[in-house]
Amino acid sequence: MRLTSNDAATENPESPAVELEHVSKRFGERTVLDDISLRVKGGEAFCMLGRSGTGKSVSLKIMIGLIQADEGKVRIHGNEVRHGDTETLVKLRKSIGFLFQNAALFDSISVAENVAFPLRRHTKKSEEEIQEIVRDKLKEVELEKEGDKMPSELSGGMSKRAGLARALALEPSILLIDEPSSGLDRITAEEIYDLLLQRKKSRKETMVVVTHDTTGVKKFADTFAVLDNGRLAACGTLQELGQSENPTVRQLAAGSET
Numbered sequence: 680m681r682l683t684s685n686d687a688a689t690e691n692p693e694s695p696a697v698e699l700e701h702v703s704k705r706f707g708e709r710t711v712l713d714d715i716s717l718r719v720k721g722g723e724a725f726c727m728l729g730r731s732g733t734g735k736s737v738s739l740k741i742m743i744g745l746i747q748a749d750e751g752k753v754r755i756h757g758n759e760v761r762h763g764d765t766e767t768l769v770k771l772r773k774s775i776g777f778l779f780q781n782a783a784l785f786d787s788i789s790v791a792e793n794v795a796f797p798l799r800r801h802t803k804k805s806e807e808e809i810q811e812i813v814r815d816k817l818k819e820v821e822l823e824k825e826g827d828k829m830p831s832e833l834s835g836g837m838s839k840r841a842g843l844a845r846a847l848a849l850e851p852s853i854l855l856i857d858e859p860s861s862g863l864d865r866i867t868a869e870e871i872y873d874l875l876l877q878r879k880k881s882r883k884e885t886m887v888v889v890t891h892d893t894t895g896v897k898k899f900a901d902t903f904a905v906l907d908n909g910r911l912a913a914c915g916t917l918q919e920l921g922q923s924e925n926p927t928v929r930q931l932a933a934g935s936e937t
């Protein structure tokens with residue numbers, strides 16, 4: 680991956696935080712994303728809704744360069760993301776936190792070490808500083824007492840929160856979150872959404888959340904996009920989506936599609 684600018688950290692305030700321009704992606708015969716264009720403004724909480732298998736996870740992975748689009752352009756803070764330059768990819772990933780659907784914690788190290796991992800890998804911070812940030816992040820997700828536990832000892836909700844703490848460790852300017860509530864009961868899911876809401880109120884980072892769970896994201900997302908059959912079927916406020924002529928969009932906006 681290579682960015683057109685030499686410095687991946689260059690953030691043009693005029694540019695959208697994330698921009699997809701005519702992005703298409705096929706796997707074999709199957710077109711998963713078909714000519715998707717969208718812009719996520721800096722500081723915005725942007726939610727991509729869609730049924731299972733509509734390409735939500737693929738979209739996020741394209742944004743962070745884990746999957747290469749077949750066509751179209753991806754820009755992060757105005758810098759075009761191109762494959763082939765690993766060094767720039769590493770720089771880019773430092774400014775983007777990614778919470779995977781399954782939290783993807785490293786099983787063989789403690790919760791605290793999971794959160795410390797990106798700090799050890801990408802910064803030259805002292806051990807003391809790292810420990811302070813880890814404490815701070817675990818506190819933010821209400822896991823201050825679980826730092827010494829192993830990931831296997833955590834419940835589903837705790838794993839998500841630990842994954843969130845790790846995604847926040849480098850204070851990314853963009854947070855990508857894949858299905859914050861998948862596999863969680865309603866109450867636990869609400870706790871995760873409350874944490875994201877608090878985060879949104881206290882920081883100005885951009886959030887892109889993909890989910891099929893409209894009920895949960897309603898309380899904190901500003902803009903909603905709907906993926907349907909590989910196309911971007913709608914983009915706007917939830918109210919605007921509720922007036923769409925497309926029944927899938929209306930259903931997702933109403934939260935009746937799960």
Ligand SMILES: Nc1ncnc2c1ncn2[C@@H]1O[C@H](COP(=O)(O)OP(=O)(O)O)[C@@H](O)[C@H]1O
Nearest residue numbers: 706709711729730731732733734735736737738
């Ligand atoms: N690496 C891959 N290789 C082949 N097919 C894939 C790959 N990743 C995703 N797909 C397919 O792309 C489609 C969209 O997947 P995904 O983005 O995971 O959907 P979701 O909206 O549920 O997150 C699915 O049909 C999935 O099987």
Ligand SMILES: [Mg+2]
Nearest residue numbers: 735736780858
């Ligand atoms: Mg998915």
